[in-house]
Amino acid sequence: TLILGIETSCDETAAAVVENGTVIRSNAVASQIDIHRRFGGVVPEVASRHHVDQITVICEEAMDKSEVAWSDLDAIAVTQGPGLIGALLVGVNGAKALAYAHGLPLVPVHHITGHIYANRFVRELEFPLIALVVSGGHTELVHMSQHGSYEVIGTTRDDAAGEAFDKIARTLGLPYPGGPKIDRLAKKGKPVIDFPRAWLEEGSLDFSFSGLKSAVINYVHNEQQRGHDLNAADIAASFQASVSEVLVKKTLIAAERVHAKQILVAGGVSANSVVRTEMEQAARTRGIPLIIPPLKLCTDNAAMIAASGTIGFLKGTRADLSLNGKANLAIEDF
Ligand code: ATP
Ligand code: MG
Ligand code: FE
Numbered sequence: 269t270l271i272l273g274i275e276t277s278c279d280e281t282a283a284a285v286v287e288n289g290t291v292i293r294s295n296a297v298a299s300q301i302d303i304h305r306r307f308g309g310v311v312p313e314v315a316s317r318h319h320v321d322q323i324t325v326i327c328e329e330a331m332d333k334s335e336v337a338w339s340d341l342d343a344i345a346v347t348q349g350p351g352l353i354g355a356l357l358v359g360v361n362g363a364k365a366l367a368y369a370h371g372l373p374l375v376p377v378h379h380i381t382g383h384i385y386a387n388r389f390v391r392e393l394e395f396p397l398i399a400l401v402v403s404g405g406h407t408e409l410v411h412m413s414q415h416g417s418y419e420v421i422g423t424t425r426d427d428a429a430g431e432a433f434d435k436i437a438r439t440l441g442l443p444y445p446g447g448p449k450i451d452r453l454a455k456k457g458k459p460v461i462d463f464p465r466a467w468l469e470e471g472s473l474d475f476s477f478s479g480l481k482s483a484v485i486n487y488v489h490n491e492q493q494r495g496h497d498l499n500a501a502d503i504a505a506s507f508q509a510s511v512s513e514v515l516v517k518k519t520l521i522a523a524e525r526v527h528a529k530q531i532l533v534a535g536g537v538s539a540n541s542v543v544r545t546e547m548e549q550a551a552r553t554r555g556i557p558l559i560i561p562p563l564k565l566c567t568d569n570a571a572m573i574a575a576s577g578t579i580g581f582l583k584g585t586r587a588d589l590s591l592n593g594k595a596n597l598a599i600e601d602f
Pocket of ligand 2: 278280
C-alpha cells in the first residue's frame with residue numbers, strides 16, 4: 269500500500285509517502301518555528317498564510333523524493349483535525365484537489381492517531397497496548413485493542429503537558445517553543461525543589477498540570493521578591509522531574525490495568541530526555557516492551573499521518589470532496 273500523507277494542523281506544513289504503513293519513502297516538513305518565535309507562540313492567521321505558500325512545494329518534494337508515481341499511489345491521507353481550523357483547511361483542500369486531479373481515494377486522519385502511529389516505524393505494534401500521548405495540545409492515555417481502535421482512559425483536566433512546558437519556559441524567559449529549551453537547561457541543574465505532583469483521586473488516570481504551573485510561577489515570584497538570584501536550571505530540572513514522574517507512573521498503572529503487551533509514547537513531549545529515560549527504566553523494571561519514536565518523528569510530520577491513514581484506508585475509511593477540517597475532532601470516531 270502506498271499512501272501520500274498531508275499534515276497542516278499547526279505550524280508544520282508536511283507531506284510524506286509511506287509504504288505498507290511501516291516504510292518511509294519520503295518525509296518533507298517545512299517548519300514555521302522561526303516565523304512564530306518572535307510572537308512567542310503560534311499565530312493562527314500567520315500559520316494559515318504560510319501553509320498556503322508551502323503546501324504545493326512540500327507535496328511535490330515528497331512525491332519527487334519518494335520516487336513513487338502518482339499512478340502508483342493507493343490513496344491520499346490528510347489530517348482532518350484536531351488543530352487550528354484555518355491551518356487544517358489548507359491541508360484538507362490541498363488533499364481534495366490532489367485526490368480529484370489524480371482520481372485517488374481520500375482518507376481523513378485524526379492527528380493524534382498519527383502521533384501514535386509514528387511508533388510503527390520503529391517496530392510492529394502488538395495489542396492490547398497503551399499509548400501515552402503528550403503533545404502541545406494533548407495529554408492522553410489511549411488503550412488500543414487492535415489497529416485503528418482508540419479508547420481514551422485518561423486525559424488532562426487543564427493544561428496539556430507541552431503547554432505546561434511552554435508556559436514555564438516563558439516564565440523563565442526562554443524563547444518559544446519552550447519544551448526543548450527546558451530540557452537543555454535542566455541538564456545543568458538538579459531537581460532539588462519539591463514541586464507538587466498531581467495524582468488526583470485514588471486510581472484516576474487523569475492528569476492536571478495547572479497546580480504545578482502555579483507552584484513554579486509562585487516560587488519564581490517569591491524568589492525575585494526576596495532578591496534571590498534565580499537558579500533557572502534547578503527550577504527547570506525540578507519542574508521536569510514532577511511532570512515526568514506523574515506521566516511515567518500513570519502510564520505504568522494503565523499498562524498493568526489492561527495487561528498491555530506494549531507501551532507507546534507519542535507527541536512532541538516524547539522528545540523530552542527525562543521522560544524517555546524514566547519511561548525506559550520503569551518499563552524495563554516491569555518487563556513491558558516500550559516504543560518511543562526517534563526525535564524527528566515525535567513532533568508534527570506527515571509520515572505519521574500516512575501511517576495512520578494506511579490503517580484507515582485498509583478499514584475502508586473514506587471522505588468525499590465535501591470533507592472539512594474540524595478543530596475539535598474526537599479520537600473515538602476513528
Ligand atoms: P497536538 O499534537 O496536540 O495537536 P502540537 O502538534 O502543537 O499539538 P507537537 O508538535 O506534537 O504538538 O509537540 C509540540 C510540543 O512538544 C510543544 O509544546 C513543545 O514545547 C513540546 N516539546 C518538544 N520537544 C520537547 C522536549 N524535548 N521536552 C519537552 N517538551 C518538548
Ligand atoms: Mg508544531
Ligand atoms: Fe501534533
